[in-house]
Amino acid sequence: MPSVKMYCRGKLKIKGKRVADVVEALTGAYLSSGGEVAALSFMKWLGLEIDFANAPLPRHFPVNAEKLVNVRYLESLLHYKFHDPSLLVEALTHGSYMLPEIPRCYQRLEFLGDAVLDYAVTAYLYFKYPGLTPGLITDLRSASVNNECYAQSAVKAGLHKHILHASQELQRQISRTAEDFGLLDLVSTFGWEAETTFPKVLGDVIESLAGAIFVDSGFNKDVTFRSIRPLLEPLITPQTIKLQPKRELRELCDQKGYIKKKDIVSRENGVAYITVEVEADGVIHKDTRSGRDKKMAKKVACKNVLKSLKECAANAQH
Incomplete structure (x- = not known):
């Protein structure tokens, strides 16, 4: 056989992230074309062998679920009948509400459900919109898979x-949030429209319920997503997506050449005060917001500056 000559013009340095991206892309290619078994086989070939144990761990929850939660109603809401209703109790138990027959709260199931929903929503968006760029799919996912939209759902x-809890402060937060939510005119629970901070537990229970269904169904992601999806409807689309206000403001300033000043941040008695300021064509657009959640205060301030900039641009056109 004639020998094949290889020619090299020099050394080529490749960044580690690029190599990692290629590995992730190849894993995704095997997953989308051949399913999980093919993807796992590819990972094993790479040396990333993962040993999955399908046998469920024994649970020791001597609890009468019907005495603690409305099992029938919740199963109707979730469109899923639990083989082990104690999982439903665990998924709704806050850390402040611990009884001898409930040895742990929802946190383990939340950890699991977070990963399951992240994968399920990502796969749904990937196959639902095959023509979208990775960037737009990422935007859709970030607007869909976050504690804020889960809490609203x-x-x-x-x-x-x-929710089973024994905290008066948490009850006040939940009651106030429910009242504020009733005043919101939201078409969808997705996106960045809310201007109030939601107690973390509200988003957590969506994830913990997903984890409970995932375990109870024998680790079936499709069953889990079918059960949780109605709570999240209407799902976000490329037509309804709105960027996170902080990012939208940054991109608008880059596009138009506006000058965004450094945010002014201060705290007083546990309350954060944030001022967002942009100079656009010699005009100052500024807004100050306060709140115990600094991220929420900044988001609302950015929204108001964006609104001011857009109104100014619209008036200039007329």
Whole structure:
């Protein structure tokens, strides 16, 4: 056989991230074309062998679920009948509400459900919109898979009434959030429209319920997503997506050449005060917001500056 000559013009340095991206892309290619078995086989070939144990761990929850939660109603809401209703109890138990027959709260199931929903929503968006760029798919996912939209979904479905807890402060937060939510005119629970901070527990229970269904169904992601999806409807689309206000403001300033000043941040008695200021064509657009959640205060301030900039641009056109 004639020998094949290889020619090299020099050394080529490749960044580690690029190599990692290629590995992730190849794993995704095997997953999308051949399924999980093919992807796992590819990972094993790379030396990333993962040993999955399908046998469920024994649970020791000697609890009468019906005495603690409304099992029948919740199963109707979730469109899923639990083989082990104690999982439903665990998924709705806050750390402040611990009984001898409930050895742990929802945190383990939340950890699991977070990963399952992240994968399920990502896969849904990937196959639903095959023509979208990776950047736009990422935007859709970030607007869909976050504690804020999960919390709104929980309140919309009335799940906040079924959380087992023993904290008066948490009850005040949940009640105030439910009242504020009733005043919102939201078409969807997705996106960045809310201007109030939601107690973390509200978003957590969506994830913990997903984790409970995932375990109870024998680790079936499709069943899990089918059960949780109605709570999240209407799902976000490329037509309804709105960028996170902080990012939208940054991109608008880059596009138009506006000058965004450094945010002014201060704290007083546990309350954060944030001022966002942009100079556009010699005009100052500024807004100051306060709140115990600095991220929420900045988001609202950015929204108001964006609104001012857009109104100014619209008036200039007329």
